[in-house]
Amino acid sequence: MRIPFFKKKAKKQRYTIAFYNLENLFDPERNKNTLDxxxxxxxxxxxxxxxxxxKLAKLSKTITRIGEExxxxxxxxxxxxxxxxxxxxxALVDTDPxxxxxYGFIHFDSPDERGIDTGLIYRKKFFKVLHSEPLALMVNNAGGIRDTTRDILYVKxxxxxxxxxxxxNHWPSRRDGDVETEYKRVIAAEEIIQNIESIKLQELDPNxxxxxxxxxDPSSKSIQVLKEGASLxxxxxxxHIPDSRGTSVYGGKWNMFDQVLISNSFLNYEKNTHSFDTAGIFDHKSLKEKKGKYKGTPYRTFVSHRYMGGYSDHFPVYTVFTFNS
Incomplete structure (x- = not known):
């Protein structure tokens, strides 16, 4: 029986936005300007x-499946x-599938000594780039020397x-201690807050x-500063469940370093806008170690210098939005 037009429900238009730490995606060529x-x-x-x-084949396949559940x-x-x-x-976007x-992408070389940067990959059918730039993160080490860390990539x-x-973002690491380096990540949070404030001078309620x-982690000082300072x-x-779930593991505990924060404008319903629907960790069994003491943790490309042949030492995270048509 044909359903009357006025009783038909509009099909939901939903879109996934993700983040993935690719774990040292280097090409095999020597670059004299970086420590590669x-x-x-x-x-x-x-x-x-x-x-x-x-590795490219594994990452390409994974990226197209993020959030499929x-x-x-x-x-x-x-x-x-x-x-x-x-x-x-x-090479990644040229790899099947x-x-x-x-897919297109945006990338800028950063001052990071190892030459590992952030980037944004996007489907050209759904996303149009209007402006992009690297935001330099000016932080010093304890001795007063600049920490040549990754830039923050901004895309409008x-x-x-x-x-x-x-x-x-890929904020400064905890290599020299989480407490000792906390100030660097707080500075990164403040840099983003400052840029968002500038955007708000131009737009009433920006996305x-x-x-x-x-x-x-979400409970860390830097993330709380970012969340509260930018109203995200x-x-x-x-x-995040430290004993059993997160995106990476260190010292037997799960961390949730990989996150997506959004403005409150995505929490409202308005025609021709996007609304936040759900979020998740894409920790499919194919991305996990299958046996041994590290069973269930991310299936890595390397453990120290030992080649494992896996994907990454991080699981991807994602958010799903509904477009209100």
Whole structure:
């Protein structure tokens, strides 16, 4: 029986936005300007063309599946960390199955000594880039010398013709101690807050997405400063269970360093706008160690210098939005 037109329900238009730390996506070529010698065929990790192509194939397949348990279509936006250069991101989007989906990307070389940067991958069909730039993160080490860390990638664009502002992050690491380096990540939070305040001088209620590997958990000081200072909603906050769930593992505990925070404008319903629907960690069984003491943790490409052949030492995270047509 035909359903009367006035009783038909409009099909929901839903879109996935994700973030993924790619774990040292280097090409095998030596770059004299960065510390990438380990990731060459003659380096300690024996990073060959074959290993590189195998990693690209694994990452490409994973990216197109992020969030499939909540929404079956590939993400329209993917923030990434630990990409060496334009070359590796071009190779990634040219690898099946991403190649068929017409992905583009944005990347700038940062001052990071190892040459690992942030980037934004986007489906050209749904997202139009209006402006992009790297935001330098000016932090010093304890001795007063600048920490040449990753820039923050800022992108302004239209998602299904709705204006959005995106910040992709990979904040300073905890290598020298989480407490000792906390101030660096707080400075990163304050840098983003300052940029959002500038946007708010131009727009009444801007749509903001801040994603990245923050090297801090949702409860950490830096994330709380960011959340409160920029009036953001942390879609990842309730997903972190230190004893059993997160995006990476260190010292036997789960961290939730990978997060997506959004402005409150996405929590409202208005025609021709996007509304936040749900969030998740994409920890599919294919991305996990299958046995041994690390069973259930991310299936890594390397453990120290030992080649494991996995995907990444982080699980991706994602948010799903509904477009209110």
């Amino acid at each position: 010698r380990d990731y060459t065929p003659t380096g300690i990790k024996k990073w060959t063309v074959e290993r590189y192509q195998r 909540k929404h079956p279509y590939p993400p329209v936006l993917i923030g990434v960390a630990e990409a060496e250069n334009n070359s590796v991101l071009q 991403m190649e068929d989906l017409d 664009g239209e998602l299904n013709k709705e204006l959005v502002h995106i910040f992709v 903001i997405i801040v994603m990245g590997d923050f090297n801090d 909603f942390n879609a990842m906050e309730t997903l």
